[in-house]
Amino acid sequence: MRKSRSITLSASRINCLCNCPHEYWLKYIEGWRPLQSSDALKGGKNLHRLVEAFFNGEIEIPIDPKVGAGYEKFIQYFLSEYGTPIVETEQRFELDFGYGKKIIGFLDLLIPENGEIIELKFQKIPDLSVIRRSWQSKIYRFWGLLNGYTKYTMIAIKKPGIRQKIKETEEEFYQRLLEDITITTETVYIDNSIFALRAELVEMFDYVKQLHKGGIYPKNNKACKVFWECQFLPLCQDGCTLFYEQKTQKELKKDAR
Numbered sequence: 001m002r003k004s005r006s007i008t009l010s011a012s013r014i015n016c017l018c019n020c021p022h023e024y025w026l027k028y029i030e031g032w033r034p035l036q037s038s039d040a041l042k043g044g045k046n047l048h049r050l051v052e053a054f055f056n057g058e059i060e061i062p063i064d065p066k067v068g069a070g071y072e073k074f075i076q077y078f079l080s081e082y083g084t085p086i087v088e089t090e091q092r093f094e095l096d097f098g099y100g101k102k103i104i105g106f107l108d109l110l111i112p113e114n115g116e117i118i119e120l121k122f123q124k125i126p127d128l129s130v131i132r133r134s135w136q137s138k139i140y141r142f143w144g145l146l147n148g149y150t151k152y153t154m155i156a157i158k159k160p161g162i163r164q165k166i167k168e169t170e171e172e173f174y175q176r177l178l179e180d181i182t183i184t185t186e187t188v189y190i191d192n193s194i195f196a197l198r199a200e201l202v203e204m205f206d207y208v209k210q211l212h213k214g215g216i217y218p219k220n221n222k223a224c225k226v227f228w229e230c231q232f233l234p235l236c237q238d239g240c241t242l243f244y245e246q247k248t249q250k251e252l253k254k255d256a257r
Ligand code: SF4
Pocket: 020, 022, 023, 026, 219, 220, 221, 223, 224, 225, 230, 231, 232, 233, 236, 237
């Protein structure tokens, strides 16, 4: 019997596929990545790293006041709402659909004693409905249903929208940042209705299988400049590789593990 090609999906891979199959091909099959990730992404990653370090008892000093203020605001909020429970951070999970098909992901925060999954998002304009409808959120809840977690909490931290004024001191700016950053939250209970996601995920695997089989990953030109410009535009439109590097096969395999 011929062994079928394994397929690894994640929320980001599914988002990418839905947005533009060609982008999926460039990013996850060919392994292209921009030489520099965007500042917005770096800001979010920094804050995630700091929050993780806090719960792991490590010390990290935020240098960027905007990141520092976001961190302080979140920790204040968390301690006032939850106290000091045992928290697991960045837990990797795998949902095995059989025949080499799996979904992988990382859970931001888990509070096992509450049966609660916490997802952190940094948004310019906090909008929990966007988080709730996302693949990531649905996959998290699906994982929760299968693993005895009953609560799913979304925490949106507003990204700072202000700049330091010329006559303002660092301390004054920091205080204004703390006022500017807001925390919006919502908890939903995970019930059996999320099990319907299984069928959607199976469809997604079938779709990827068809793409692999045909070897054609169509371009969705409508997605090139919606919201922001696609990071692969020069590569996709002109074949220009100047701003990119390509992952090795070893790295690609590691990503899919
Ligand atoms: S530039 Fe447009 S068509 Fe090309 S990968 Fe990006 S979204 Fe797809």
